[in-house]
Amino acid sequence: MDIRWLQDFLAVAETGNFTRAAERRNLSQAAFSRRIQSLESWLGVALIDRSVFPTRLTAEGEQFRQHAGDILQQVIEARHEVAGKATPGREHVRIALPFVLATTRLPHWWKSWSDQQPLSSTVALGNIHDLVTALTAGNADLMFCYLSDQQPIELDPDRYDRVVVETEMLRPYASPELLARGFGLPGTPERPVPLLMYSVGVYFARLVDLIFETADARVTGTRILENDMSDVLRDMALAGHGVAWLPDSTALAGTGRLTAIEGDMWTLPLKVVAFKDRANHRRSVSRLWALLGGGDGRRSDTDFDSEPDFLMTSTILGEP
Secondary structure (H helix, E strand, O other): OOHHHHHHHHHHHHHOOHHHHHHHOOOOHHHHHHHHHHHHHHHOOOOEEOOOOOOEEOHHHHHHHHHHHHHHHHHHHHHHHHHOOOOOOOEEEEEEEOHHHHHHOHHHHHHHHHHHOOEEEEEEEOOHHHHHHHHHOOOOOEEEEEEEOOEOOOOOOOOEEEEEEEEEEEEEEEOHHHHHOOOOOOOOOOOOEEEEEEOOOOHHHHHHHHHHHHOOOOOOEEEEEEEOOHHHHHHHHHOOOOEEEEEHHHHHOOOOOOEEOOOHHHOEEEEEEEEEEOOOOOHHHHHHHHHHHOOOOOOOHHHOOOOOOEEEEEEEOOOO
């Protein structure tokens, strides 16, 4: 039995859709279906009810789902133990989150978390698809991400706990110099607004598209740059090259000064949400989750008089 079959099965159980599950696992649908069939053949039972749409598990599939998650968790823990990744005397937690939260939020969070318990961590960075895959495959204990109520993430609430860590706004920012030259929203044919946009497929790109679709005014502009990362768009906006939609924390983290463009129709509320598999009962994860669930895990910088007690390594999801 190939351990990847379990990851494939959990992906289709989570999404309820073979196509989305195959995309999440970076497989063609034909190859993905063959691997599910191989798992069913190895078990000797059908796990997927193929007589209905949308896809759902059989009774045996529902029964095996919990076992599959437990098996993956045990294998991953054994791998970390044998590889010596856990640091003696410290609680090890594997965290998956996007780059934007790693740069604007993680250092401050960690200062609070490590004040409560000695921690070590493996931090994996990636896009929303990579993060969800890491969590559902058992490669991450906690997943942090931005979330909008208008663009929810499909994670089974019966299997995954979630807690809102923080809230902020996604809004358009530009340099004062650009706005002084009259390049504000929504733009005009004579003076189209230069747009710094997220690449297609990025979660924030969908949110900005939603803002455009629901705004009372139509944006007249020119896309001059697209990129996956908020930091890149922020730096381009700081240099006066255009308007970028940024989380407030990202805009404020820059070395220069950006001005928020007023107007509720151009903004969207954001939540920073943490997810955890309910089957994950590791002590270090449960302790950190309790901190998140009992509050937002934050304290003022003045609450800390010493350096944080932690060790951390990081990886980029999707890279070797």
